Amino acid sequence: MNDMEKKRVVIVNQNITRYKAQPEAEVVFTSSSKDAANNLINLNPRIIELVGGDGTLSGTLNDVLIANGSFLKDKLIKITPRGSGNDRHKSLIELNRAGLYSTLAGNFEKTEDVAIRIITDDYLLATINDTYQRYIFNVGGIGLDSQTLLEYEDLRRRKMPATFRYFEAATKAIYKLNGSVGKVDYDVPGIGLDSAEPVMFLFMLGKYFGGGMPINQKLQNNDGMFESVILRRGTNLKLFRSLIAISMLQQPQYNNPLVSYLKPMNKVKLQVDNTDKFYFESDGEVLMEGNNPVTVRKIEVEIAGKITYLLD
Structure with missing residues (x-):
């Protein structure tokens, strides 16, 4: 060497x-x-x-x-x-x-x-609107997570634990997003085409999200697959409870109809219709064009490669 x-x-x-x-x-x-x-x-x-x-x-x-x-x-x-x-x-x-x-x-x-x-x-590669490319190393997604990050920025100076700050930002984001109308068609190779009216659609490699919430059920790495979770529309209270349930990995016990975990996949395509409030974020960074978040119309996410981390 x-x-x-x-x-x-x-x-x-x-x-x-x-x-x-x-x-x-x-x-x-x-x-x-x-x-x-x-x-x-x-x-x-x-x-x-x-x-x-x-x-x-x-x-x-x-x-x-x-x-x-x-x-x-x-x-x-x-x-x-x-x-x-x-x-x-x-x-x-x-x-x-x-x-x-x-x-x-x-x-x-x-x-x-x-x-x-x-x-x-x-690690993953997301291609947004056939124009933008972003690599994902932990968690990325559209909808509530990106809107929450935009709200989170306004709360950064608050002296509170990151998780509490996240839930306050998420509450504000739910009120802003839940009234909008939108449908997402998603196509998973080998599984097929389906659709949902989500508030949030995540692509997950890591277990933790939003400042330490254990959101990903799968504890396996380097398998060429990632998980996705869909949070569908509901009342503001049901959405907030569902978000808490996801973050505590208690969703299977609740059998909540607002939440769906998709089978592990290596690629997914999304077509977003009838909404101007779905933005994209990856690893805590919202995709911006100048000073404005980019509205997502279509997105493709796939396994991009391998990365080796040196542990302490």
Whole structure:
């Protein structure tokens, strides 16, 4: 292994004022995901450490992959959580506790060979309106989740736990979204075509969502599949109760008709009709065009590749 392959580059969100890295690491404080991506492409490190939240992970790796689709091959990604949600990191911890990791022997910035723990997982590619492309590393979706994030931004200065802030934002989003009319036709290869009138349609790899809510029933990684959950329209109270039930993974017991978990899939196509309030978000970032969220008319989500995470 040569010096370049040993190199660790640490990307630090500029909002984080203090961070102590290993002496061998090269630390880069960045003002934008494009700045971070340019540094990574130029330095081409073996280990990439991202210090921040889900947005730092998603924004940086999206810009890297858009510039070079094969960049993550043979790379190790380490997440040092410093964000408000850190759901991808929480999901990796869960996989680690379940023993769903492997070991890799090698001289990684140390004086002797040691075995390190790694987890390899899938990531997704979403193509929106045949125009925009976004990679998903934990959870993405349309509807309530994206509207909630827009409301969440207005509550960031509130001094409250992230989960409480999320539910307050979700309550506001439910009131705004539930009155709109819209239908989604979805086509899953091997399963067929179906339709729903959803408030939310999620595509899930990780277990956690919305600042630590365990939303995904499947605890399996690197299987070339992802799950989807549909939250259908209902009264505001039923929607809020359903969201709580989903977040507590108690939906099967409730048998709530507003909620449907689809069988694991490797691809899905959605056609959205009669609504101008369905926006797209991935890993806590709403897809924007300028200062406005992009209205989703159609979307295709599929397995895009593999990513290897370096555990603590």
